[in-house]
Amino acid sequence: MLTKENTPDEVEHLRRGIDEVDAEIVRLLDRRARLARKIGEIKRERGLEAYAPARERAVFDRVAGLSEGDFPRRGLEAVFREIISASISLEARLKIAYLGPETTFTHEAALRAFGSSVDLEPLPSVREVFTKVERGEAQHGVVPVENSMEGAVTHTLDELMASTLKICGEIYLPISQNLISRELSLERIHTVCSHPMALAQVAGWLRRHLPNAKVEEAESTAEAARRASAEPGVAAVGSNLAAETYGLVTLAGHIQESRANTTRFIVLGRQWSEPTGRDKTSVVFSVKDRPGVLRDALSAFAEEGINLTRIESRPSRRRAWTYVFFADLQGHPSEERVQRALESLEEYCPYVTVLGAYPESAPEAI
Ligand SMILES: O=C(O)C(=O)C[C@]1(C(=O)O)C=C[C@@H](O)C=C1
Numbered sequence: 001m002l003t004k005e006n007t008p009d010e011v012e013h014l015r016r017g018i019d020e021v022d023a024e025i026v027r028l029l030d031r032r033a034r035l036a037r038k039i040g041e042i043k044r045e046r047g048l049e050a051y052a053p054a055r056e057r058a059v060f061d062r063v064a065g066l067s068e069g070d071f072p073r074r075g076l077e078a079v080f081r082e083i084i085s086a087s088i089s090l091e092a093r094l095k096i097a098y099l100g101p102e103t104t105f106t107h108e109a110a111l112r113a114f115g116s117s118v119d120l121e122p123l124p125s126v127r128e129v130f131t132k133v134e135r136g137e138a139q140h141g142v143v144p145v146e147n148s149m150e151g152a153v154t155h156t157l158d159e160l161m162a163s164t165l166k167i168c169g170e171i172y173l174p175i176s177q178n179l180i181s182r183e184l185s186l187e188r189i190h191t192v193c194s195h196p197m198a199l200a201q202v203a204g205w206l207r208r209h210l211p212n213a214k215v216e217e218a219e220s221t222a223e224a225a226r227r228a229s230a231e232p233g234v235a236a237v238g239s240n241l242a243a244e245t246y247g248l249v250t251l252a253g254h255i256q257e258s259r260a261n262t263t264r265f266i267v268l269g270r271q272w273s274e275p276t277g278r279d280k281t282s283v284v285f286s287v288k289d290r291p292g293v294l295r296d297a298l299s300a301f302a303e304e305g306i307n308l309t310r311i312e313s314r315p316s317r318r319r320a321w322t323y324v325f326f327a328d329l330q331g332h333p334s335e336e337r338v339q340r341a342l343e344s345l346e347e348y349c350p351y352v353t354v355l356g357a358y359p360e361s362a363p364e365a366i
Contacts, residue, residue: 085115
């Protein structure tokens with residue numbers, strides 16, 4: 001708003017200030033890029049991976065601490081996400097495989113983890129993501145591992161058990177469904193389509209707001225968004241990323257039944273991450289067949305004061321009615337107390353494997 005103190009001249013003056021700051025930012029970005037490029041050369045010589053999640057965590061934490069709070073925290077994170085993403089692209093040509101198709105929540109999780117300067121490749125199944133990384137055709141993979149409402153993504157757990165790949169990162173993403181369409185008002189919508197899971201999450205909202213619309217299932221939320229972009233009167237249920245990608249408008253946002261719906265994704269790689277001081281370690285183990293053995297096995301963690309954030313059982317798939325347990329604990333295998341707990345776990349368990357270690361992320365609210 002223009003006021004007396006805020007005349008066009010004043011605005012021009014402020015804009016010149018912004019121009020100067022922008023010039024400085026670009027100069028500093030170039031300087032940062034030259035440093036990152038040098039780190040990239042050294043990493044190549046030493047055979048190290050370009051992606052260093054522990055260092056990224058340190059950069060994000062440090063930058064947040066430096067800010068005087070004028071620039072919004074979320075914006076700062078997003079800016080640095082993209083700065084680091086561009087740096088990685090100077091260091092190596094990273095390919096990241098993820099469970100597709102494009103514009104789904106796994107795509108969003110991959111963008112959160114790696115930014116938009118890396119090469120992201122959608123693949124049709126969790127198995128194919130693992131295979132692509134195992135063959136070295138992609139350096140990292142991103143797959144969902146659990147949902148706060150639906151529980152474990154069992155394909156991912158089974159692949160983790162069978163693979164030599166390691167978990168080197170985690171991302172929590174609040175699942176927020178939106179009604180998206182090329183139409184500008186709800187009255188024009190006669191058909192709503194989406195993946196059955198997304199439709200189930202918004203069934204209540206649809207009954208209340210579009211009781212007469214036809215509900216049709218689609219292969220994926222991306223396919224539904226494509227339909228909505230091509231057909232008049234059709235809306236899709238999907239992410240904001242899908243709306244952006246297919247040029248749709250959000251007719252209604254956050255229409256899912258529960259606000260507590262969050263999916264946790266993991267980043268796969270050949271190595272687990274270095275310690276940051278705030279890490280998680282994922283392990284899988286089987287127990288001997290005797291009463292109380294699970295309690296004894298878990299007491300190893302309790303004795304060392306190690307918190308378990310999750311424990312999940314799955315059929316072992318080796319012998320009928322035998323089980324393995326997946327557990328996530330707070331700590332890193334480089335810590336002595338974690339080493340001691342894992343050693344005593346081995347006393348009770350014929351099979352213990354560390355699936356990975358990575359900076360712990362906090363589930364964020366919508
Ligand atoms: O510090 C490094 O190892 C870098 O490669 C630099 C940098 C960055 O831009 O800050 C880039 C990529 C890594 O994932 C972490 C950090």
